[in-house]
Amino acid sequence: MVAAVLAGLSLLSLLTCGYLAWGSRRGCAGEAPGNVLGEEPAAGASRSQPHIIFILADDQGFRDVGYHGSEIRTPTLDKLAAEGVKLENYYVQPMCTPSRSQLITGKYQIHTGLQHSIIRPTQPNCLPLDNVTLPQKLKEVGYSTHMVGKWHLGFYRRECMPTQRGFDSFFGSLLGSGDYYTHFKCDSPGICGYDLYENNNAAWDHDNGIYSTQMYTQKVQQILASHNPRKPIFLYIAYQAVHSPLQAPGRYFEHYRSINNINRRRYAAMLACLDEAINNVTLTLRKYGYYENSIIIYSSDNGGQPMAGGSNWPLRGSKGTYWEGGIRAVGFVHSPLLKNKGSVCKELVHITDWFPTLITLAEGQIDEDIQLDGYDVWETISEGRRSPRVDILHNIDPIYTKAKNGSWAAGYGIWNTAIQSAIRVNHWKLLTGNPGYSDWVPPQAFSNAGPNRWHNERISWSAGKTVWLFNITADPYERVDLSARHPEVVKQLLRRLSQFNKTAVPVRYPPKDPRSNPKLNGGVWGPWFKDDEKKKKSDKSKGANKQKKSKNKKKAN
Numbered sequence: 001m002v003a004a005v006l007a008g009l010s011l012l013s014l015l016t017c018g019y020l021a022w023g024s025r026r027g028c029a030g031e032a033p034g035n036v037l038g039e040e041p042a043a044g045a046s047r048s049q050p051h052i053i054f055i056l057a058d059d060q061g062f063r064d065v066g067y068h069g070s071e072i073r074t075p076t077l078d079k080l081a082a083e084g085v086k087l088e089n090y091y092v093q094p095m096c097t098p099s100r101s102q103l104i105t106g107k108y109q110i111h112t113g114l115q116h117s118i119i120r121p122t123q124p125n126c127l128p129l130d131n132v133t134l135p136q137k138l139k140e141v142g143y144s145t146h147m148v149g150k151w152h153l154g155f156y157r158r159e160c161m162p163t164q165r166g167f168d169s170f171f172g173s174l175l176g177s178g179d180y181y182t183h184f185k186c187d188s189p190g191i192c193g194y195d196l197y198e199n200n201n202a203a204w205d206h207d208n209g210i211y212s213t214q215m216y217t218q219k220v221q222q223i224l225a226s227h228n229p230r231k232p233i234f235l236y237i238a239y240q241a242v243h244s245p246l247q248a249p250g251r252y253f254e255h256y257r258s259i260n261n262i263n264r265r266r267y268a269a270m271l272a273c274l275d276e277a278i279n280n281v282t283l284t285l286r287k288y289g290y291y292e293n294s295i296i297i298y299s300s301d302n303g304g305q306p307m308a309g310g311s312n313w314p315l316r317g318s319k320g321t322y323w324e325g326g327i328r329a330v331g332f333v334h335s336p337l338l339k340n341k342g343s344v345c346k347e348l349v350h351i352t353d354w355f356p357t358l359i360t361l362a363e364g365q366i367d368e369d370i371q372l373d374g375y376d377v378w379e380t381i382s383e384g385r386r387s388p389r390v391d392i393l394h395n396i397d398p399i400y401t402k403a404k405n406g407s408w409a410a411g412y413g414i415w416n417t418a419i420q421s422a423i424r425v426n427h428w429k430l431l432t433g434n435p436g437y438s439d440w441v442p443p444q445a446f447s448n449a450g451p452n453r454w455h456n457e458r459i460s461w462s463a464g465k466t467v468w469l470f471n472i473t474a475d476p477y478e479r480v481d482l483s484a485r486h487p488e489v490v491k492q493l494l495r496r497l498s499q500f501n502k503t504a505v506p507v508r509y510p511p512k513d514p515r516s517n518p519k520l521n522g523g524v525w526g527p528w529f530k531d532d533e534k535k536k537k538s539d540k541s542k543g544a545n546k547q548k549k550s551k552n553k554k555k556a557n
Contacts, residue, residue, distance in 0.1 A: 061304020084334030106355025126154020135166030149238030193518025267309025321436030347387035394422035
């Protein structure tokens with residue numbers, strides 16, 4: 001009983017210690033970190049296996065971090081990045097589901113069937129069950145695996161839930177967005193439900209009106225406080241912030257009242273809260289003895305959305321596009337295990353690379369039959385070596401709205417340029433089809449009270465244009481299209497696209513299922529496809545086959 005009370009007081013002190021500097025080796029309440037449990041390593045685990053903390057922010061723009069020149073203060077992110085390795089040639093996907101699926105499988109979207117858009121709440125769709133996931137591979141080598149935050153990889157069947165895909169525990173939301181306080185989400189009028197889960201059940205007990213960024217951080221602290229730091233842990237923290245709706249506790253607005261644009265002001269407050277949350281996670285790692293053997297990876301899932309307060313300046317485009325502003329992300333690695341601390345990595349790194357990199361660091365094995373698109377880039381990050389990656393397939397989306405003037409002729413008979421696609425090979429980047437919103441949105445665009453595109457830089461492309469080529473190393477802001485000047489390079493990249501396309505699996509994007517309505521599931525978003533329905537269908541088909549066979553026998557007689 002006494003031990004339980006002491007443990008509770010210890011956790012309470014950490015939750016209330018606030019936003020303290022963690023440069024010293026002492027915890028926020030003055031406690032020296034160490035192994036608080038004093039247990040031996042679990043069977044199958046190695047003392048050398050690092051603790052892996054993967055923090056994924058949602059919709060954070062490329063400029064929206066202090067060390068990229070933002071007016072929004074992010075002292076925690078700045079310090080972690082400065083003492084670690086900043087990834088300044090780091091790419092993700094332009095939307096939520098694609099980035100998360102590639103992180104957890106190490107495969108491009110074209111190899112999982114998720115190459116179009118995102119998984120909608122009402123779709124009977126999820127990350128295909130035949131894909132091995134990162135937490136599953138880490139569990140094989142003795143890791144405890146925990147997820148806190150946003151899933152967004154489908155949930156229509158129980159087999160799709162995080163706890164069925166390799167996580168020992170899950171606390172968070174299943175959908176792509178929702179209210180930060182009520183955890184309620186409407187997909188369309190009348191299609192509304194609660195979206196907060198603990199493992200496989202709705203977490204009604206946690207419906208206390210706590211802001212999700214703070215609530216998720218408290219859950220992370222509880223997990224770390226109760227876990228044995230001598231046993232390796234994989235902690236995937238997928239914060240909801242700074243995705244819309246734009247909500248934040250009042251005290252985080254204090255430093256940003258001078259920002260007239262209301263969306264930018266709210267966004268700044270949300271990011272300030274997120275920065276504080278990551279500070280508190282880091283304090284917890286130190287307090288309970290994880291930090292010295294930990295690897296902290298920070299990444300945004302896609303570019304920012306200017307209309308929702310995000311800034312990608314000076315990059316072009318926004319979330320949902322294949323311009324650099326949609327796919328070039330804030331990212332860094334912080335760890336005492338890094339060899340080149342305080343450095344900048346300008347080598348090519350993609351979100352699929354975390355799968356093989358982390359499995360190798362965890363002393364796991366990658367099966368030969370798993371055809372990955374990611375590379376082990378630990379030596380690139382830690383030691384400054386050349387990246388094994390020379391290209392990135394940003395995507396091929398065969399069902400996205402076709403470009404009206406695209407054609408096989410425009411693609412030299414190699415590729416139909418009506419199809420939305422984007423690829424990077426060495427310094428070159430090629431886009432075809434309809435690449436999406438293409439403005440540059442400078443900081444001045446946020447100077448007024450409402451959304452203002454007056455300051456945006458826009459280019460009116462010549463009619464019928466469906467191919468763009470850029471030298472991204474020389475022109476990272478995509479201002480000079482070189483497709484007419486270098487037709488041979490265009491052809492080479494089109495051939496590479498065609499080669500990738502031959503390996504693509506069919507797109508998974510089913511129509512909405514009316515059975516997904518939360519009203520039919522106790523007011524909760526959750527699995528609606530029941531196994532007994534599958535059995536009934538299979539029984540019916542078996543019965544129909546039997547009837548056909550008996551009819552055939554009668555005819556034969």
